Structures are given as C-alpha cells and as structure tokens.
Amino acid sequence: MNGNEHRAVGDAASGGALVNVGGTTAQAQFWLGFGDVMALSGDYFRPGPSAGRRDDSHADGGEHIATLFSLARVPGERGTKPGTRDEIVCALRVMTVDEACVDARFAPGGEFADFTRGAQRSRRDVERRVRDRHLILAATNDDHFVDPGGTTHPGRAGSAAFGSAPVAYRRLHEVALEQACRLGRVHGDAAQALAREAAAQHFLTDAFTAGHMRTPVAQIRRFWRARYPTFWQDLQGRVAADTAATLRELTRAARLAPERFLHDATLAAVRRRTEPYPQLSVGDFLARLFHDWDNAHGLEIEGGDLVFGDGHVHEGATRGLAVAAARAGIDDVAVAFGLGEAGSRLTGEPLYRAVRAATGACDRLFRPESMIPRTSARNPPQNWRAPDFESLWDGPIVGSCATTVGEALTEMMDPDGLFIRQLDRLGRSLVDARGLLAVPLLGGWLARNGAAAYHRGFVERLAAQPRQAILSVIHADAGGEGVAGDARAAPAPFVIPRTREL
Numbered sequence: 001m002n003g004n005e006h007r008a009v010g011d012a013a014s015g016g017a018l019v020n021v022g023g024t025t026a027q028a029q030f031w032l033g034f035g036d037v038m039a040l041s042g043d044y045f046r047p048g049p050s051a052g053r054r055d056d057s058h059a060d061g062g063e064h065i066a067t068l069f070s071l072a073r074v075p076g077e078r079g080t081k082p083g084t085r086d087e088i089v090c091a092l093r094v095m096t097v098d099e100a101c102v103d104a105r106f107a108p109g110g111e112f113a114d115f116t117r118g119a120q121r122s123r124r125d126v127e128r129r130v131r132d133r134h135l136i137l138a139a140t141n142d143d144h145f146v147d148p149g150g151t152t153h154p155g156r157a158g159s160a161a162f163g164s165a166p167v168a169y170r171r172l173h174e175v176a177l178e179q180a181c182r183l184g185r186v187h188g189d190a191a192q193a194l195a196r197e198a199a200a201q202h203f204l205t206d207a208f209t210a211g212h213m214r215t216p217v218a219q220i221r222r223f224w225r226a227r228y229p230t231f232w233q234d235l236q237g238r239v240a241a242d243t244a245a246t247l248r249e250l251t252r253a254a255r256l257a258p259e260r261f262l263h264d265a266t267l268a269a270v271r272r273r274t275e276p277y278p279q280l281s282v283g284d285f286l287a288r289l290f291h292d293w294d295n296a297h298g299l300e301i302e303g304g305d306l307v308f309g310d311g312h313v314h315e316g317a318t319r320g321l322a323v324a325a326a327r328a329g330i331d332d333v334a335v336a337f338g339l340g341e342a343g344s345r346l347t348g349e350p351l352y353r354a355v356r357a358a359t360g361a362c363d364r365l366f367r368p369e370s371m372i373p374r375t376s377a378r379n380p381p382q383n384w385r386a387p388d389f390e391s392l393w394d395g396p397i398v399g400s401c402a403t404t405v406g407e408a409l410t411e412m413m414d415p416d417g418l419f420i421r422q423l424d425r426l427g428r429s430l431v432d433a434r435g436l437l438a439v440p441l442l443g444g445w446l447a448r449n450g451a452a453a454y455h456r457g458f459v460e461r462l463a464a465q466p467r468q469a470i471l472s473v474i475h476a477d478a479g480g481e482g483v484a485g486d487a488r489a490a491p492a493p494f495v496i497p498r499t500r501e502l
C-alpha cells in the first residue's frame with residue numbers, strides 16, 4: 001500500500017483518531033493521526049522493538065536504528081534537527097512529494113507550516129536521513145510480505161526482523177495489547193497503545209494487498225543477485241560514468257577538468273553516498289515489478305473476491321476488507337485496556353488468550369489475523385525465473401498473458417511514475433553539497449550541476465530505454481561498452497530536473 005492508502009485505511013478504521021507516538025510528559029508527547037502512523041511505520045521508520053531489541057524507549061543516536069517511537073519523543077527545531085521528530089514530519093512531507101498529494105498541515109497556517117521555513121541546508125540533512133532510511137527499509141522489506149521466501153540479505157543486522165507480514169503484525173500487536181492493559185491499570189491514556197497498534201497495522205494492511213500476498217520477494221532478489229553478482233558495483237560505475245559524461249556535456253567548467261578526474265571523483269562520491277545501503281541487485285527491480293503487476297491487476301482470493309494493491313486499494317474488495325481487519329485490531333486494544341481498567345494483571349500469552357476469548361476469536365489467531373485473505377489457486381503464476389535477463393525480458397509476466405516482462409518493466413519506468421520520481425530524488429542527495437562531490441575548488445559547482453547531470457545522464461536514460469540501460473550494467477564486465485553506446489544513441493531531450501524543494 002502507498003503511504004496515502006495506508007493513511008486512508010487507518011483513518012477510516014479509527015474514525016480519524018489522533019494517537020500519541022511520543023512519551024507522557026508535555027515535552028515528549030507527539031500527536032499524529034492513526035493513519036499517519038500506519039503509513040510511516042515500516043516504510044519510513046522501524047516500528048519499534050524487534051528481534052533482539054526489546055526496548056526502544058531511549059532515544060538512541062543510531063541514525064538507521066532509531067525507531068518511530070524513539071524519534072517522536074525528541075522535540076525538533078522547525079524541521080532542521082536530525083535525530084528528532086523533525087524526521088517524522090519530514091517523512092510526511094516526502095510522502096506528499098513522492099506521491100504527488102496535498103497535506104494541508106504544510107499549508108500556511110497549518111500545523112506543520114513552520115517546518116517548511118527552517119534553514120534549507122539543515123532541512124536537507126534531515127531529508128537525506130529520511131530518504132536513506134526509506135530506501136534501506138524498502139530494500140530489506142521482506143517482512144511486509146505474506147510469504148517472502150526467506151530473507152533477502154541473510155545476516156544483515158535488522159534486516160526483515162520479523163520474517164513475514166503476519167508475524168510482524170502478531171508481534172507488534174502483542175506489544176500494543178501489553179501497553180493497553182498496563183495503561184488501563186493505571187487509568188492512563190489509551191492513545192499511546194493505539195499508536196503502537198497503528199504501527200503494527202502497517203503490516204496487517206500490507207497483507208491485504210495483492211502485490212504482497214504471493215510475491216516471493218526475497219527469493220526473487222536472491223535468485224537474480226546470484227545470477228548477476230556484480231550488479232551493484234556495476235550500477236555504481238554506470239551512475240558515475242553517465243553523470244560525469246553528462247556533466248561534461250552540460251557545462252564548460254567540467255570540460256576544463258581532466259576527464260578521468262571527473263569520473264573518479266563522481267564514482268568516489270557515489271560509493272561514499274551509497275555505503276549504508278544494502279547491495280541492490282537486478283532482483284530488486286524485478287521484485288518491485290512483479291509486486292506492482294499484481295497490485296495493478298489484482299488477485300482472486302478464496303471466496304472469489306478480487307483484491308488489488310499499491311495505488312489500486314480502492315478497487316475490488318481490498319479497502320473494505322483491510323478496514324474491517326484494522327477495526328478488529330483496534331477492538332482488541334480496547335479489550336486489553338478494559339481488562340487493565342478492571343484490575344487485570346495478565347501479561348504475555350494469558351493476556352492474549354483473554355483478548356481472543358473476549359472477541360470470539362479462535363484460540364490461535366487474533367481476529368484481525370484471521371481476516372487476512374488467502375490467494376486462490378486459480379491465479380496465473382508469476383514467471384520470475386529465467387536463465388538470463390534477456391530471456392526473462394521476452395517472456396510473459398504471468399501465466400501465458402500477452403504482456404511480456406519487458407513491456408511491464410518499461411511501463412514501470414514511466415517518467416511520471418512513482419519509481420522514477422523516487423530514483424530522481426535520490427540523485428539530489430547523491431550529489432548535494434555535503435561531502436559528496438566535495439572536491440576542492442569544484443565542489444560547489446559540482447553540487448549545483450550534479451543533480452541535473454544524474455537526472456539527464458542516468459535517470460532519463462533508464463526511463464527512456466530500460467532494456468539497454470539495464471543490459472549495459474549487467475554486461476559491464478563483458479565489454480559492455482557497445483551496449484552502453486546503444487543506450488546513448490538516442491539522447492533524451494534535456495529537461496530541468498522535475499524534483500521540487502521540500
């Protein structure tokens with residue numbers, strides 16, 4: 001589900017409830033919509049304690065391990081302070097840009113209007129952290145899928161901590177129930193437990209979207225990574241070469257610098273910038289593609305209904321089913337809170353059993369879990385395996401359907417689509433002033449022109465000729481210059497980057 005769709009489902013299920021993501025003191029409180037939290041959790045921030053990390057109540061300094069709840073406790077400074085709730089507000093803003101929607105809270109007089117006025121340089125630092133984390137979470141999001149087929153990056157810390165979307169929901173739902181019962185006992189405010197439930201429900205509602213129901217995301221990524229193991233290094237090389245070459249075309253100043261120097265400086269910048277990322281593979285493009293296809297074309301579920309996904313949640317039975325399950329989750333929290341108010345000291349499994357008994361759930365599954373749909377055996381299978389990229393490209397994407405993988409991938413790279421917009425925004429932080437292309441003398445100039453060069457040299461080319469662009473990366477080590485040459489044969493018209501300032 002896209003951020004906005006998560007938000008709409010969460011707000012519909014909770015009646016537009018506000019929840020407290022922060023702490024209890026006036027300073028530490030931070031109120032957002034139930035739907036906001038559902039949208040931010042998992043996709044933009046780690047949702048809370050996970051395997052091996054029981055406690056996230058302290059604001060840890062770790063840039064990438066900070067959770068939604070640890071950041072929310074720390075007051076910010078009009079959008080300029082990393083490591084604070086400024087990152088959360090920034091993520092809401094990023095959502096409006098990437099998903100091309102309006103959030104009235106950022107308009108003049110709105111609750112977050114102030115956040116658009118802080119020093120721009122500092123706001124960019126905050127945005128970079130938000131986008132980095134978003135990308136890292138997306139590349140390791142196995143546990144947003146019902147049946148991911150293992151882990152994409154076995155052994156990577158924090159990667160796919162829960163294993164699958166249903167398990168993620170179960171664990172985080174239990175955290176919300178514990179907190180609700182405790183708050184009920186001390187006659188506290190249930191809004192903190194509801195914030196935990198909203199964070200948990202990101203994973204619950206993902207399990208209702210077609211693209212997340214059967215796509216073996218981790219398996220696809222591992223399969224294609226093994227097929228082209230140097231893809232990541234070659235991709236970095238391609239981004240650097242295209243960006244450097246375009247810099248030379250774009251401006252006279254670049255032509256004054258030795259060609260090799262410009263290339264090496266760009267490559268070093270790209271490598272430094274992408275250091276915290278997991279190694280992406282051609283499998284990441286393909287997993288995204290098969291996920292997108294099911295989301296748009298829908299899947300039949302047992303019982304005969306159709307469900308759709310990201311960008312299509314309003315179609316078929318999707319939204320109605322997801323909202324009903326989200327309501328059932330909120331009901332569970334209310335029951336746990338009521339048990340606490342009545343003096344219950346239950347915790348762990350006995351508490352969960354009491355909640356299930358009170359809501360008429362079966363004894364193994366909470367009611368919302370039991371509502372997760374199962375795909376029907378009648379759906380045409382996803383054809384994601386092939387001996388090489390070229391033969392995959394020419395085959396049907398599902399069953400014996402008329403659309404090939406190549407046609408579907410070309411459509412995904414639509415210059416106005418979400419995928420290309422996100423890739424483009426990365427470019428801005430890839431080459432901005434802080435350190436990246438901080439070459440003595442040339443630094444400021446490179447920063448000004450680097451984003452335009454990345455856009456024109458790499459992103460536009462990928463959007464215009466995805467097959468050639470991907471093949472030029474895949475065959476980079478096998479004298480792929482000829483292929484790269486092809487990719488250059490039809491230069492895209494120069495357009496000023498379409499990205500907007502936050």
Ligand SMILES: [Zn+2]
Pocket residue numbers: 001042043144202206
């Ligand atoms: Zn998700």
